[in-house]
Amino acid sequence: MAVAARRERERTARREAILDAAQELVAAQGYHGMRMDSVAEAVELSKGTLYLYFENKDALCAAVATRLLDTLIPFMESALENTSTGLDAVHKLFQKYSDFTQENPHHFRFALAWLSEGERMDDSTEAFQIYRGRVGDMLSLVVASLKRGQADGSIRADVDPLPQALQLWTSFLGVVMVGLNREAMAQRVPVPMDFEQLVPLHLDAMVRALSSEGAS
Amino acid sequence: MAVAARRERERTARREAILDAAQELVAAQGYHGMRMDSVAEAVELSKGTLYLYFENKDALCAAVATRLLDTLIPFMESALENTSTGLDAVHKLFQKYSDFTQENPHHFRFALAWLSEGERMDDSTEAFQIYRGRVGDMLSLVVASLKRGQADGSIRADVDPLPQALQLWTSFLGVVMVGLNREAMAQRVPVPMDFEQLVPLHLDAMVRALSSEGAS
Amino acid sequence: MAVAARRERERTARREAILDAAQELVAAQGYHGMRMDSVAEAVELSKGTLYLYFENKDALCAAVATRLLDTLIPFMESALENTSTGLDAVHKLFQKYSDFTQENPHHFRFALAWLSEGERMDDSTEAFQIYRGRVGDMLSLVVASLKRGQADGSIRADVDPLPQALQLWTSFLGVVMVGLNREAMAQRVPVPMDFEQLVPLHLDAMVRALSSEGAS
Amino acid sequence: MAVAARRERERTARREAILDAAQELVAAQGYHGMRMDSVAEAVELSKGTLYLYFENKDALCAAVATRLLDTLIPFMESALENTSTGLDAVHKLFQKYSDFTQENPHHFRFALAWLSEGERMDDSTEAFQIYRGRVGDMLSLVVASLKRGQADGSIRADVDPLPQALQLWTSFLGVVMVGLNREAMAQRVPVPMDFEQLVPLHLDAMVRALSSEGAS
């Protein structure tokens, strides 16, 4: 029995180690740059062993993303403590979101790959299904804060919470995407770009747009 | 002489055909998914011939992007006619941008695929430099309108035109990206989404955020 | 344990098989004519497998050359036993060199093909650095014998050992090269050629040139 | 008639121009580095036109080499004027040969390719046959000087002219080959090499070896 338990523990630990390595590599080199070879080397396992833990590369990446969302959601929830108003809550929620993407660029890159190459990713794996569920959880946090803001008067009454949550989230996606691909952007845009400014500017714009103050 | 003229015509036509094929393939399969082989097959030319028209894969992609911007920019410029204020101009500029992406989903898919794979490209080709110039032209339209809005009092004076133009553009990228992948999104996000609403909501938010009215 | 030992044996054997095939192909077709495809086919391995054993084509070629020098050097060293003088040693060294090329025409053809195509190689691989070291070892034998000859008075005192060693080696290259291509030469040079005589004649000339006797 | 003559003149001029360009390119980039594309561009002709003047790449190269030998032979002959002895003549002959290879490295590279890749070159062309004849002419010069040296007593009587001429020529091939591939050599040999010294050293050694003075 104890043996089985230890085995299970070892298995979990190894799985986590693989996820750690994969996460770091995706962060450093992007989805395409991450090689199964490198993951194996990083965890000091053979390439074959990787396939005992994950069906294929996409499943491994989905598992990385899921684990990140599992971290992101409590991280965002923690932003809600000590918020004066719903508007403040929305602000802090996205601030956290932004912080998170800066610290875990892999999550974002994965999410984007998922969006922009969606059709070509292998979404048949269980790992992928779990990941999907998490996205809904995250959006719920935003919706709830918007509603709270309307209740406490900090957010305009004519805002429709769910669509507006999606507007907030998706516009954030664009800003953060650009921030994560600064090198690629700097190559393509012939003006100096201050990527550090981008997120604060966007957050500020979003707060102004939602605020009940100054509404006609 | 007629021969030279015809040759020139044929050459241009062939070039356009290659661009068409490449555009479609990148839109459908992403930058990595687009294979020079597939492009060649699609235009019924040999692989080698592609390289008579474009230095390499990156130059071909840059040419596709340039061609798209060549259409987009006049289209956006046309939005500036009959605009009452700078704020109105910004609004209409992005409205056009949005319309364009709806009508030319390929453009957007192309731009996104190219961006979100986030890898450095070969920027040594002439084609890439031309593309880079066009991106600047497009941004200039936004910057100019922001300045005009500050001059006529419709836009807040504390807005810094270039960074704000980037914020506007990049946040739009996210919204439109999601709008173009509505099916993938709808299937994956476990809440009902009304994509038609997304762009107007975002436009509205942006205008509120920039407007000098109701500024503290 | 036995498993590890067998694996190691197999790995070495496979490596040697690849080297054999590459050596033969370069000898027969020159450096450019040797294709990684052909090597793979010759050893009945997939192309990819070659790259598990050697970083790239240049590293493979460097390894072939190294292996040949590993045989040649002890063979030349054996010539130094029972030599009366330094001059005698130089003579016997090149006699051995010549014998070696007659017995291992592949070595020479390989070295020549590699040299006469005159292109820069990828010298960043470990394999190349090892090869480079071996070339130095071989030359050292000649340099040492020249010095010995000067010490014992058999070789002219005004000889500068290193440059002279290079002169000896490189002039030998030409003679042996022609000797190995006797058929091609005989067919192409419109005078009767006695190739058997060529090496002895050259050796004799070299000894006369180095000898301290008869120096002005 | 005049028309035919002019045509012929033009044709010859164009042929020469192609040879000039090819010669320069082989010199600069080696046999493999020389591209038919580059030749065409250099002479401002289309690639197709090249094939109206030369059967294929190898025939073009053979023609370059032939033309060079056509220059080399009178050049070597000119060395014979004002020579005091046969030994002096041999010395000056090879001195000229060496000068020539330094100034026309292409000739040499071609000759070597011909030797070391002989079997794979297309020797069926007429250009190639002409080239072969020239080689014999050149050797005859050396043979004649050796005989003269024996007659005037400057060269050892026991030298057999034809074999010795071949020894001289072939050993020179090696030295010059290395001199022409200095870059490749410098990469492979881990000792500092002074290529300028190599040819004089070799010439000196050859003269000592042939000289009747100091012969036993």
Place this chain on the structure above:
DNA sequence: AATGAATGAGAATTCATTCAT
């Protein structure tokens, strides 16, 4: 005679995945 667009058979190298041990 001249053109130059088109060809297409390769070339080296990569990498996710499999499978005998």
Place this chain on the structure above:
DNA sequence: GATGAATGAATTCTCATTCAT
């Protein structure tokens, strides 16, 4: 469970040669 050697299809790019005009 773990290994790691082997795979082989895929990918970008090259270049001597051809041929309709």
